[in-house]
Amino acid sequence: MNVPFFNYASRYAEDREKIKDIVYQVGISDNFILKERVVELEDAIRQYTGAKHVIAVANGTTALTILLQAMGVGPGVDVLTPAFSFISTASTIALLGGTPVFVDVDPLTGMMDPNDLERKVTPASKVVIPTHLFSVMADMESIHEIAQKHNLVVLEDSAVALGARQQGAIAGIMGNAGLYSFFPAKPLGGIGDGAVIVTNDDELGRISRMLRNHGQDGITRFYHHLLGYNNRMDETAASYLLHKLRRFDDLLNKRREIAGLYNEAFKHLAPMIQVVTDAHEERVYYTYVIQAERRDELKEFLESRGIETQIYYPTALPLQPAFAYLGHQAGDFPNAEAITGRSLALPLYAEMPSEHVQQVIIAVVDFYARVNVHA
Structure with missing residues (x-):
């Protein structure tokens, strides 16, 4: 990648x-x-x-x-x-x-x-x-x-x-x-x-x-x-x-800077992309996770551009095989289940080069521009 x-x-x-x-x-x-x-x-x-x-x-x-x-x-x-x-x-x-x-969880956060x-x-x-x-x-x-x-x-x-x-x-x-x-x-x-x-x-x-x-x-x-x-x-x-x-606070600030660039670039893509932007300065950006329409297509498109992403998480916990003994069924946790089909994590770490950040932004925006053209 x-x-x-x-x-x-x-x-x-x-x-x-x-x-x-x-x-x-x-x-x-x-x-x-x-x-x-x-x-x-x-x-x-x-x-x-x-x-x-x-x-x-x-x-x-x-x-x-x-x-x-x-x-x-x-x-x-x-x-x-x-x-x-x-x-x-x-x-x-x-x-x-x-x-x-x-x-169940909040549908946005x-x-x-x-x-x-x-x-x-x-x-x-x-x-x-x-x-x-x-x-x-x-x-x-x-x-x-x-x-x-x-x-x-x-x-x-x-x-x-x-x-x-x-x-x-x-x-x-x-x-x-x-x-x-x-x-x-x-x-x-x-x-x-x-x-x-x-x-x-x-x-x-x-x-x-x-x-x-x-x-x-x-x-x-x-x-x-x-x-x-x-x-x-x-x-x-x-x-x-x-x-x-000793340099942890500097690392957190760099993560916030990158997240801020993503927030600004993606805000006009709503509702195709949903991002939590509240309390930005108080947050620690471990990963930058969006909820995306056509998530799987977006992931494939980003991979074609050489951009690696992760899905957190593909299946709600109550529906995992390990918890089958509890007897939960699809539909029992509608918000959690919906998020598992929409969540996608984009690259974000403190040492991330600015050109990589821009590559991610350009690719995500380009994907939804293409989607809208063919809608």
Whole structure:
């Protein structure tokens, strides 16, 4: 592809020598997992977000699993989760023995619909997982009101939203607990996997810290308070994330600049293209996702121009084979199902060359000009 979607070679080019040095320094340190570099990263994220507790773990799915277990999810417990999302927001519930209760989403933003959330609350509901996707945040104020009304714990899936804000409040600590993922594709992408749990709740912080490391309290080794996991962050990942965090705000601003160019170029293509443009300056653009008429044709056209795209996500979670046991049918989640047929992610990353941005814009505009001519 002339215009790649992820383009890791460009994204990591600046850090080539630094990465080699990090690997070497960790290799000769005798400290490989959950040592001083991880503690430094936890402190840095604490300062960046204002969270009281930051617990570094192996990946974002692990963070969800640990938090759900700390919140008491298991057999007989219902957890409300979006019908349109990455699978881990539902699979982690099921793997703990709980029941995912899927909630439809807003037809434009793709975020959890508070109205449907209220309809889906059951007597066994204990936790709700509002998930921020792409560059958009769930309606946390409305979800909080419903959670308080029904005595629900709020697990904010802010995996892609480090640095994002909603009405001035920072993503991740607007619920009882949240998380940030450092999978390489994320805005603060690491070398390998990684994530942190964030919370202002002392008990959730205490339990999460033990669950990540075999139920140990971090004070007395080989004394296990809980049955926990081996879900620790390694020193190489932490060291690189510390390095990259120093320029993170600049990376976010570059992403916003590119998104702003896309927004301006595509606004006259409505309703053929729908894009969420609200709260632009408070958003973190993990991916730039549009809802597009004739999505599959557009994708093929862009590929013919050498432009790589991604579909997030092709099937609503309740209709995935993995959740067939819940008995959902096509039409049960109309908004989520509609978005799966229209969503398309265009290339966007901080190091993206301006000529690539223009190639994408020209190609998308050209496609719909051709469509209109033949309409």
